[in-house]
Amino acid sequence: MNRMARLTYLQRLFYRNPRGYRSSELAELCGTSQRSINRDLEELQTEPYYLPLVLDDDWRWRLMEGHRFTLPPVHLSLQEAASLYLAARLLARVSDEPNPFVGRALMALGEALPPEVGAQVQKVAATHLGDADSRFAKVFEVITLGWATGRKVRIRHQGLHSAHIREYVLSPYLIEPSSVGYATYVIGYASYFEAVRTFKLERISEAELLSETFEVPEEYCGLALLSRAWGVMYGDETTQVTLRFSPAVARRVKESRWHPSQEIEDCQDGGCILRVEVPHLLEMKPWIRSWGPDCEVLAPEALRQEVAEEMQRAAETYRRDPASGASL
Incomplete structure (x- = not known):
């Protein structure tokens, strides 16, 4: 590897291993001479890296405790x-x-x-500075550090329908925002399940960065899996959803690329039909409901029935006199 690649690699090694390395170990890992490594260690402590390295009594170089992961300058148009x-x-x-x-x-x-x-x-x-010591900020900091450096994290998480907080050791493979759930999610291998799972960051009460490292399996391609999802709920099998939109909203529907799989067909009355292939239907339902009577589910039948029943319950709610409900 060239010198710039080696410097970036060395930076990542120090973040992955808080115990540090001897210069001879770094030379072997980088396939270069110890003399070159010593020059690299000097450069890492100057501009643009400013890596605060400490040399311990056993001749190990390590990061100063409490140092936060920083990036070199990025040049943007x-x-x-x-x-x-x-x-x-x-x-x-x-x-x-x-x-x-x-x-x-x-x-x-x-x-x-x-x-x-x-x-x-x-x-x-x-308006977005918020509290850097908030629970969410601390969780976000630990999760992103584990994700960026390939280190496992211990989390305490409470599921939406669970009364208990469970502890997991998580290898964070991917971080993904979702406009459907108004949240940020971390996807990775979880010890309790011994499988890849998705966790909502807002439901994690504590997160601790561990010294144990992980490697993302070569066969795992989270972005490809998410490309089929409507939000963050992915899977191997998909279901075709067919929706009919009224002429009043057809132009708006055709303006956007709602999903990579979408196909749009014009109707004679000026409306349109949208078809998409998604692995889970739950995340689509709020979007479908947001169109009100201008969107009709044609398939699958189970989704059509669910939305019809929800619309009916909503109509019944609005037929009641507000005064007969709970006091405001």
């Missing part, structure tokens, strides 16, 4: 920076919990942008 700003805004809008790291990222981005727009971005950032 104005349009790339604007894209990151929009992505961060979307993430902030679909999060159950305020994420102070979104605010920090926007603040840093605003400082780098031209003053005319940088001031606007920083005003937005100030």
Whole structure:
């Protein structure tokens, strides 16, 4: 590997192993001379890495305790920076919990942008700074560090329909936001299940970074699995969902790419039919209901019946006199 690749690799090694390494061990891992490694260790402590390395009595180099993972400078075009700003805004809008790291990222981005727009971005950032010591912020920090460095994390998580908090050792393979659940999810191998599972970060009460490392299996391709999902619920088998939209909303439906598998067919009355293939139907239901009477489920029949019954119950609710309900 060339020197730049080696420096990046060394940085990752130190984050993965808090005990550190002797320079001879690093030379063997990198396939280079000990003399080259010593030069690399000096460079890692200067710009742009500023890695706070400590040499212990047993000649092991390690990261200073309490150091936070930092990235070297990234050079962006104005349009790339604007894209990151929009992505961060979307993430902030679909999060159950305020994420102070979104605010920090926007603040840093605003400082780098031209003053005319940088001031606007920083005003937005100030509304998202939140509490860096909140439970969610601490969980987010640990999970992302484990994900980035390939280290396992111990989590305490309470399922939506469970009265108990369970403890798992998790190998975080992937982090994914969801506009469906207004949340952020971590996907990875969980010890209790001995299988890959999805956990909502907002339901994790505690997270601890462990020294034990992991490797993502070569056969695992989370992004490919998620490409078939409507949100974060994925699977190998899919079901075709067929929806008919009224002429009043057909143009709006055809404006967007709702799912990679979608097919749209025009109807003679000006409406349209949308077909998608998804592994789970649950995440689609709120989206279907959001169209009200302008969306009709044609297939599968079980989904059609579920939505029809929910719509009927909603209609019954609105037929009642509000005064007969609970006091406001």
